[in-house]
Amino acid sequence: MAGDDREFLDFFADEFWSLRRLGFLLTGDWGEAEELAQEAMARTFAAWSRVRHRQPAAYARKVLLNRHRSLLRRAVVEARHTLASPPQAEGRHEPQFSGDDLVLWQALRRLPARQRATIVLRYYLDLPEAEVARQLGVPVGTVKSLVHRGLARLRDRLGAEYAGERLTSNTEAER
Amino acid sequence: MTIEDRLRRVLADAVADEPPPRGAPLEAITHRQRRSRSLLAGATAMALVLGAVVAFVAVRGPVRGPVAPTPTPSTVAPPPSPSTTRPARPPSTVPTTGWKTFTSVAGNLRFRYPPGWAIRPLPEGDVVDLVPPQDAGRPVDKARFRVSVQVSPSFWVGEDWAGVTTRGRLPSGRAYLLDLRGPTAGPAPRPSGGQVAGYGSYSIDWGRYCTTLRGQRACGPHRVIVGFFASTASAWDRYRAVADTVAQTARQLRPTGPSVGDQSRPACRPDQWRLVWPQEYAFANGQHRFVLQGGVQYRQGPPCHLRLTLRLSVQDTAGRALPVAGNPATTTVEGDLPEDGMRRREGSWVIDGAFMWRFAWEEWCNQGLPATTLRVTADGGATLTMPGPRPMRPRSLPPGMSTCRDRGRPSTVAGWPP
Numbered sequence: 001m002a003g004d005d006r007e008f009l010d011f012f013a014d015e016f017w018s019l020r021r022l023g024f025l026l027t028g029d030w031g032e033a034e035e036l037a038q039e040a041m042a043r044t045f046a047a048w049s050r051v052r053h054r055q056p057a058a059y060a061r062k063v064l065l066n067r068h069r070s071l072l073r074r075a076v077v078e079a080r081h082t083l084a085s086p087p088q089a090e091g092r093h094e095p096q097f098s099g100d101d102l103v104l105w106q107a108l109r110r111l112p113a114r115q116r117a118t119i120v121l122r123y124y125l126d127l128p129e130a131e132v133a134r135q136l137g138v139p140v141g142t143v144k145s146l147v148h149r150g151l152a153r154l155r156d157r158l159g160a161e162y163a164g165e166r167l168t169s170n171t172e173a174e175r
Numbered sequence: 176m177t178i179e180d181r182l183r184r185v186l187a188d189a190v191a192d193e194p195p196p197r198g199a200p201l202e203a204i205t206h207r208q209r210r211s212r213s214l215l216a217g218a219t220a221m222a223l224v225l226g227a228v229v230a231f232v233a234v235r236g237p238v239r240g241p242v243a244p245t246p247t248p249s250t251v252a253p254p255p256s257p258s259t260t261r262p263a264r265p266p267s268t269v270p271t272t273g274w275k276t277f278t279s280v281a282g283n284l285r286f287r288y289p290p291g292w293a294i295r296p297l298p299e300g301d302v303v304d305l306v307p308p309q310d311a312g313r314p315v316d317k318a319r320f321r322v323s324v325q326v327s328p329s330f331w332v333g334e335d336w337a338g339v340t341t342r343g344r345l346p347s348g349r350a351y352l353l354d355l356r357g358p359t360a361g362p363a364p365r366p367s368g369g370q371v372a373g374y375g376s377y378s379i380d381w382g383r384y385c386t387t388l389r390g391q392r393a394c395g396p397h398r399v400i401v402g403f404f405a406s407t408a409s410a411w412d413r414y415r416a417v418a419d420t421v422a423q424t425a426r427q428l429r430p431t432g433p434s435v436g437d438q439s440r441p442a443c444r445p446d447q448w449r450l451v452w453p454q455e456y457a458f459a460n461g462q463h464r465f466v467l468q469g470g471v472q473y474r475q476g477p478p479c480h481l482r483l484t485l486r487l488s489v490q491d492t493a494g495r496a497l498p499v500a501g502n503p504a505t506t507t508v509e510g511d512l513p514e515d516g517m518r519r520r521e522g523s524w525v526i527d528g529a530f531m532w533r534f535a536w537e538e539w540c541n542q543g544l545p546a547t548t549l550r551v552t553a554d555g556g557a558t559l560t561m562p563g564p565r566p567m568r569p570r571s572l573p574p575g576m577s578t579c580r581d582r583g584r585p586s587t588v589a590g591w592p593p
Contacts, residue, residue, distance in 0.1 A: 141525045
């Protein structure tokens with residue numbers, strides 16, 4: 001077995017599942033997430049000799065983000081021409097949330113794609129702003145703006161505790 | 176709980192119960208590869224992959240068990256108590272004899288780095304990564320230590336307040352902020368896929384000039400960010416001084432204008448600007464630091480220069496000043512209008528620039544502090560009034576979550592950065 005291939009397989013074993021989770025947070029659908037992760041891995045393998053020493057995980061993540069954006073564009077076009085069928089709840093694997101967590105999860109899914117991607121990279125992967133900017137190919141100022149706007153929308157969705165009283169405690173006060 | 180904390184928990188929980196994949200991921204990939212035009216041209220590579228898959232599965236069994244997915248570690252680690260946090264030490268340096276030089280003409284940057292360290296310019300062109308010789312064969316994100324150097328068209332006083340922040344000057348005279356979240360200074364973020372024992376970043380004032388980075392022309396204040404990550408405490412201890420030294424060697428190729436703008440312009444009149452608070456605030460330092468920030472918006476008139484002193488007063492709801500050390504606090508911002516005025520982009524304020532003003536209130540949740548009002552007043556009388564963070568009430572937090580508690584330390588307010 002060639003060393004490069006073995007190296008890629010190790011990389012695959014390490015990174016596929018985290019890509020799939022990232023895909024799920026972007027799409028809200030494990031099936032789509034899997035497709036995205038596989039696509040990202042396939043393209044990373046195609047470029048392996050070029051990227052193997054240049055943050056291949058970051059490369060794969062960037063491919064996934066770009067692919068997600070392309071699919072969204074295509075979905076918009078398709079939606080103009082077809083009557084979208086309602087989402088099939090049956091068989092879908094959804095996180096079990098309730099209360100404010102459910103509201104937040106649903107609000108997150110309703111964010112525009114770029115805002116959602118920025119929020120996920122910033123708060124799920126805990127990437128610094130500069131790294132998020134690199135991943136999304138936008139200036140740091142745009143990342144700040146997207147995060148700010150995304151959080152503002154989420155606060156609004158969560159209601160008084162976060163939106164009506166912008167500067168409430170950082171604790172959950174007992175009421 | 177802040178919305179950021181709740182968000183981190185919800186995102187982690189959303190993927191904690193991960194279903195098994197629909198098919199064998201590697202087989203799916205090889206199938207895609209087969210369909211790919213580029214790999215049709217490379218049949219050899221395809222054969223290698225298929226052979227590798229068979230051999231790999233034979234050796235290791237199925238790629239990481241899909242029915243037992245890797246649990247996602249919580250991204251909301253409780254920050255260490257400052258009582259257990261070792262104080263940040265000043266940057267140390269190592270001899271630079273024999274070091275190599277990296278030059279970026281586009282970024283107006285030159286710095287030195289040790290021989291044997293691998294330097295990997297990233298495709299974006301404005302970032303390079305440095306890894307020590309011991310990690311030269313590893314992917315950058317698997318390196319035990321990494322230094323990233325980046326030129327960024329943003330103001331050097333950015334949002335660096337999560338760790339221990341100190342000011343300093345390079346030997347070249349350029350001012351910097353050093354933010355440390357390492358073994359020596361508090362919690363570190365968890366970057367892509369790997370555990371991190373330490374993280375630090377220099378944000379260096381690189382002055383005003385124009386760059387074309389990633390195909391985008393940007394004129395105005397720039398900064399150089401020298402970030403360093405360590406995956407182990409030993410790597411941190413071993414290489415931290417190298418990262419400091421790399422930062423210390425940073426030089427400009429061409430002189431730049433001052434970040435604070437053109438002081439020869441006429442002074443701005445009060446009707447040319449207004450204070451803005453885009454409902455922007457943050458918590459840091461184990462939730463014990465409350466950071467308030469806002470900006471200055473350009474309104475009208477000819478180009479001008481503005482140096483503005485702002486005063487933050489922490490008051491009770493009746494307008495009486497509270498006994499908080501440093502209250503009222505002051506800070507100064509300076510820049511040119513209209514260039515540096517706070518702007519909206521796609522309907523949202525851009526939190527960046529020379530006119531971003533910031534205040535930090537440490538130990539804001541001490542008992543005895545009533546509901547507060549924050550009043551920011553600028554030269555000339557412009558005033559903003561905002562509700563303050565609420566005093567803490569006892570509650571039980573979810574596991575792993577931290578909150579501000581009265582630690583018996585004095586409550587202080589000051590302009591930020593310190």
